[in-house]
Amino acid sequence: MTNMRTAHGTAIEVTAHGGSGIADVEVTLTPQSGATATVISGSSFTLVQGQPDNGVWETTGSLGLARTGYRYAADVVDAAGDKSPSVAASDWLDYQLQPSYHNLALSPDHLDVAHTSVTASGKVTTYDPASGDTTTPYAGQGLDLRLNGGLYTADTYPSAVDGSFAVTVNVDVTQPSVSMWLQAMSVSDNTELLRRTIDVYASAPTRITLDRTSAAVVAGRQMTVSGKMEYQDVNGVWQPLGNSSAELYVGSSDYGWAGTDANGRFAFVLAAPAAVTTLTVRTPGLALIKPSSATFSITSVTQQVSLTLYSASINQYSELTFFENVASTNHKIPNGRVYVLESPNGRTSWRNLGYIPVSRDTFGQQITAWVDNPHGFWELYSPAAPGYAASVSNVVHTFANKTAITGGKPSSTTVHRYSSLSFSGGLYYQGYGPWAPIKHTRVYLFFRPYGSKTWSVVSSTVTDGYGHYRLSGRATRGGTWEVAWFTPNHWYIDAFGPGTYVSVR
16 A cells, blocks of 8 residues: 555555455545544545456545645455455555655766766755645755765755755765765655766876977066966867866976966966076876876076165265175176166266175175265166176165365465465355355364374364355465365265465475
8 A cells, every 4th residue: 555646636555455355445544633534435446457356446536635644544345345454554644735856957977177066956846735736836945965875965955936956066076986866855754856876087188288388587587387277078178177276396396386267277477597497387186187297498597686775874074885785596796796876866877986896695795985976876787797687776865965165275385484374265065956155154274284194273264154264374384284164964075175285485
């Protein structure tokens, strides 16, 4: 005895055999609530197979029951009205709205390195046990996709409002095939709906095609190795190996990984190596593909010199001090020197002030030298040489006003002992604009006797509103005379007039 879905609703089927004179079938259905039982017999059944006493009887119309669960039992009745239980005389009937599944499918046909997810799809409608109608969508039915006997999805996926569903799971493919099945999670039981074995296409051939395969480079400069990674599918068609990764080796050293986009494209951006070598791009170590690689040749390397200036300053003597870092990609400096350049504005009119001997990588070296422009812009320069590219450092700037003393020569250069000497002229400064007077500041007259190294102050005075001065001194013996001014702060350079020798008779 069993119940089944038919076009006119749920039907009960009773098999009677082994008796004699069977005239009817009677089924008693007792609600799970324990309410009064319903008896179905007589015209509700028809013989659909075999003979009355050895055949199959089935209900022909709606059972007309309330929507609940029933325990039911069947008896066969002979012509005299005597009853005896049929075989399998007791069973359970769930007479409620139930899901009905349509257009069930599991896809794809096979899994490969680029397709490692399985989708179960279909539609579920409501089966009415009273009428057999299946046109109403069944929303919210729970569904699970299972793999090789275990629950694969983390959650139960419900059907949509229109009854459609698509459950997709990613499969960790480690076997040549996977057994998948779709299972419905219902209030009464977990019904298996669809089962299928999906083949896994392992050991797919791969290839890497580089956009270019060689280059001449400048060591340390940015370079790019790019291309496309593909695999051959089960039909022999080359497909992009997208959303994966490629690995780069520089010589025998592992440089790192770069991801591929949906089209299998990848790009490594790296500093060019300092020596001729081979770069190798490899496929990832995935279980479903055959590894492959492609090579990129560095055919020649131009070395690069790195120059850095920092902590530049200018003192009152117009001495420029800075620190330098000098290095190259092969740790050698071409021609054993770097040049110091000066510009009045940091952009144009660069001029060479001389060179610094440097034969190898040098860091933190202090350089001090007199310069004629205390508010200049400075940089280091290494010219191009065989095997080396030209290189220029960063630009540094110092500022102090340039100063000058005009005049400053004695009134005579040969005098009698104790004669008076007079000195006159002007004191001026220059920043980024024209020369201007330094007003109301003290200047000094110095004397150094012949044969001596010691200077002594003879007299001093204060400049007027035009920067003019007038000084005097008495000549007692032969020696050198000089006018000088000393800056009161770091914004100016000390100024000195010409040193003039005066003979005394």
